[in-house]
Amino acid sequence: MGLEEEIQELEDEIASTPYNKSTEAHIGRLKSKLAEKKEKLEQQSGSGGGGGYGVEKHGDATVALVGFPSVGKSTLLNALTNAESETGAYEFTTLDVYPGMLKHKGANIQILDVPGLIEGAAGGRGGGQEVLSVVRTADLIVFMVSVFEIDQYDRLREELYKNKIRLDTEPPRVTIRKKAKDGLAVNSSVDLDLDEETVKSVLREHGYVNADVTIGEQVDLDRLIDGVMDNREYVPSLVAVNKADLIEPDYLPTVESELEDRGIDPEEAIFISAEKEKGLDGLTEEIWDALGLVRIYMDKPGRGVDREEPLILREGDTVDDACEKLGGSFDERFRFARVTGPSAKHDEQQVGRDHELADEDVLRIVARR
Numbered sequence: 001m002g003l004e005e006e007i008q009e010l011e012d013e014i015a016s017t018p019y020n021k022s023t024e025a026h027i028g029r030l031k032s033k034l035a036e037k038k039e040k041l042e043q044q045s046g047s048g049g050g051g052g053y054g055v056e057k058h059g060d061a062t063v064a065l066v067g068f069p070s071v072g073k074s075t076l077l078n079a080l081t082n083a084e085s086e087t088g089a090y091e092f093t094t095l096d097v098y099p100g101m102l103k104h105k106g107a108n109i110q111i112l113d114v115p116g117l118i119e120g121a122a123g124g125r126g127g128g129q130e131v132l133s134v135v136r137t138a139d140l141i142v143f144m145v146s147v148f149e150i151d152q153y154d155r156l157r158e159e160l161y162k163n164k165i166r167l168d169t170e171p172p173r174v175t176i177r178k179k180a181k182d183g184l185a186v187n188s189s190v191d192l193d194l195d196e197e198t199v200k201s202v203l204r205e206h207g208y209v210n211a212d213v214t215i216g217e218q219v220d221l222d223r224l225i226d227g228v229m230d231n232r233e234y235v236p237s238l239v240a241v242n243k244a245d246l247i248e249p250d251y252l253p254t255v256e257s258e259l260e261d262r263g264i265d266p267e268e269a270i271f272i273s274a275e276k277e278k279g280l281d282g283l284t285e286e287i288w289d290a291l292g293l294v295r296i297y298m299d300k301p302g303r304g305v306d307r308e309e310p311l312i313l314r315e316g317d318t319v320d321d322a323c324e325k326l327g328g329s330f331d332e333r334f335r336f337a338r339v340t341g342p343s344a345k346h347d348e349q350q351v352g353r354d355h356e357l358a359d360e361d362v363l364r365i366v367a368r369r
């Protein structure tokens with residue numbers, strides 16, 4: 001029996017086995033087997049999907065734009081970015097990815113139109129896996145659907161899920177420490193719904209014989225397996241509803257309830273018209289917020305504060321991260337930094353490397369000569 005048939009059999013068995021306490025460990029084993037076999041199939045077909053296609057990332061952050069054909073992706077890309085001048089930079093064997101650069105608040109945000117996701121991606125046909133590797137490494141995914149086809153969102157999400165992309169969630173708090181002997185031990189800081197035996201059988205199925213596993217949240221089987229597999233990408237997402245210019249106001253409630261049916265808060269969906277260039281400022285702002293970028297204005301000796309081209313960092317980044325991004329050999333020469341702005345207690349506060357910076361801080365690094 002080939003791998004594909006084995007996968008099909010496992011899927012059938014999982015689908016036909018009722019889930020309850022007495023079958024939980026069994027289903028855990030089946031799901032684990034399935035995950036491992038899918039992994040193997042992927043490796044055999046040489047379509048790892050885990051990067052490795054050398055997609056060059058440019059700019060301060062990367063956004064993947066995913067949607068069905070004709071929803072308006074290229075119209076949006078052209079409206080938001082300087083796309084045309086860069087088209088063709090990404091040549092894949094069978095499918096193209098079209099990049100454009102969105103300039104906002106001094107940051108360069110690379111937007112990738114990923115047209116082939118649905119036609120090519122399923123099951124690793126054609127160049128689909130290459131396209132997926134682009135999506136997997138993005139900092140943010142923007143789903144684009146048209147007002148009349150909100151249901152396409154389901155297919156898109158499903159496609160990404162199948163390809164190990166987990167949306168809008170943090171990695172599961174599951175850590176595994178291998179050891180030399182003593183078998184498997186399960187520690188949990190929550191009162192787990194899953195039986196200890198189930199957790200152990202999942203681990204065994206993934207090849208663990210001696211290990212301590214620590215679980216820090218209420219996980220279901222799928223999330224436990226995600227934690228054990230440790231090769232899922234966790235990416236935040238937004239939903240842009242395009243062609244909003246085409247609907248009459250009395251159709252809006254229909255669109256909103258379609259969104260709600262899919263767990264999307266209509267207030268959070270971003271209604272746009274790529275063609276009429278409506279709602280694009282709002283979309284840009286949402287992208288900015290979702291990326292969690294912060295602007296740091298560098299105060300350079302003799303040159304003053306540069307507010308035109310801020311250093312772009314991520315929320316939570318420190319002075320150390322700023323030094324790294326600046327590139328200079330600050331490592332040995334760094335003495336201290338002075339910060340004025342939202343993260344400082346007072347103007348010109350003297351701080352060390354581990355000081356966490358905030359949006360619109362002014363930063364001066366004092367280094368030894």
Ligand SMILES: Nc1nc2c(ncn2[C@@H]2O[C@H](COP(=O)(O)OP(=O)(O)OP(=O)(O)O)[C@@H](O)[C@H]2O)c(=O)[nH]1
Nearest residue numbers: 069070071072073074075115242243273274275276
């Ligand atoms: N009315 C209206 N039409 C739009 C809007 N955005 C795009 N269109 C039209 O929809 C059609 C498809 O737009 P594209 O930008 O080519 O769509 P795409 O998603 O890039 O499609 P593929 O190239 O097939 O992947 C074009 O005729 C656009 O003019 C919009 O906001 N409103």
